[in-house]
Amino acid sequence: MSISPQNSLLQLGSMSIPTVFFNPVQNESIEEQSIIAKKLFQKVVTENSISLEINLPVKVHTGQPGNTTFIRPEFFNGIIDYLEGQNCSPHFVETNMVTGPRSKESTHREVAKKHGFTRIPLVIADGENGDEDISIPVQNGRHFTKAHIATKLAHHKQILVLSHFKGHIATGFGGAIKMLGIGFASRNGKMEVHTKDYTNTQKTIDWSDNKKLYWGDEFSERVAEYALAAVSNKQYIYVNFMTNITKDCDCDGQMMKPIYDNVGIFASTDPVAIDKACYDMLAKREGRKPFAGEHIFSYAEQIGLGSTSYTLIQ
Numbered sequence: 001m002s003i004s005p006q007n008s009l010l011q012l013g014s015m016s017i018p019t020v021f022f023n024p025v026q027n028e029s030i031e032e033q034s035i036i037a038k039k040l041f042q043k044v045v046t047e048n049s050i051s052l053e054i055n056l057p058v059k060v061h062t063g064q065p066g067n068t069t070f071i072r073p074e075f076f077n078g079i080i081d082y083l084e085g086q087n088c089s090p091h092f093v094e095t096n097m098v099t100g101p102r103s104k105e106s107t108h109r110e111v112a113k114k115h116g117f118t119r120i121p122l123v124i125a126d127g128e129n130g131d132e133d134i135s136i137p138v139q140n141g142r143h144f145t146k147a148h149i150a151t152k153l154a155h156h157k158q159i160l161v162l163s164h165f166k167g168h169i170a171t172g173f174g175g176a177i178k179m180l181g182i183g184f185a186s187r188n189g190k191m192e193v194h195t196k197d198y199t200n201t202q203k204t205i206d207w208s209d210n211k212k213l214y215w216g217d218e219f220s221e222r223v224a225e226y227a228l229a230a231v232s233n234k235q236y237i238y239v240n241f242m243t244n245i246t247k248d249c250d251c252d253g254q255m256m257k258p259i260y261d262n263v264g265i266f267a268s269t270d271p272v273a274i275d276k277a278c279y280d281m282l283a284k285r286e287g288r289k290p291f292a293g294e295h296i297f298s299y300a301e302q303i304g305l306g307s308t309s310y311t312l313i314q
């Protein structure tokens with residue numbers, strides 16, 4: 001990890017080193033964290049001379065019913081204020097899960113409304129049944145030649161990706177990479193990534209049969225390849241919230257207590273760099289590996305998703 005107080009992008013030979021901007025968070029209020037997120041987002045936009053699209057999609061996780069530690073929409077108010085001040089008309093965008101009330105658009109919308117995602121419009125990108133998607137080629141992958149990316153995400157060239165960095169039962173942890181690889185996949189795509197006997201006529205997954213599911217490094221590689229398809233020829237901005245750091249994912253519909261104290265909020269244009277910065281900072285503070293799943297970094301860099309090297313600017 002290199003530290004630079006000035007440059008938002010350094011050149012090392014023919015390789016560019018992405019910048020990750022960071023602001024620590026301890027016990028700041030929701031409003032204060034919202035302002036921090038806005039300043040970080042604005043910094044990325046300014047330093048990278050990004051021209052924001054008018055109808056900018058804001059990719060979020062609406063939170064599984066019963067889960068109380070997902071990143072609530074109030075934390076995004078500062079960013080939305082900034083976007084509206086730039087004459088943008090942002091909208092939240094989500095995709096359907098494989099099972100449960102968030103597996104169909106109609107009931108997914110009910111959950112999102114209950115969880116407060118009402119300030120700006122919400123788009124469910126893969127439609128009522130999760131089968132509206134576009135096949136995007138996967139370059140350099142060992143598992144896929146194409147990925148099923150939700151239609152109303154695939155059509156956009158620029159997206160703001162808001163992620164919660166926390167643990168995950170299958171990948172070890174989840175952040176921006178997982179938000180791309182699973183969060184941008186249609187419901188059908190999610191089934192393909194997870195299950196070993198996937199068919200395009202499949203309706204659901206038997207989560208109780210672990211032998212039919214991918215786990216660990218192999219699953220992480222599949223997620224990274226789907227993430228690569230999601231960013232193909234696109235310009236995304238990433239903001240990671242490293243607060244309420246739980247052992248498991250926001251898709252887990254139960255109350256969970258954080259297993260680590262808050263770290264902060266991160267922002268970048270590189271999904272691998274931002275996740276690596278999150279992981280590295282937590283590992284340094286705790287003096288150990290905070291989660292399993294580090295393999296995804298080297299594989300994601302190998303296939304061209306992003307960089308494991310970064311410049312961190314606080």
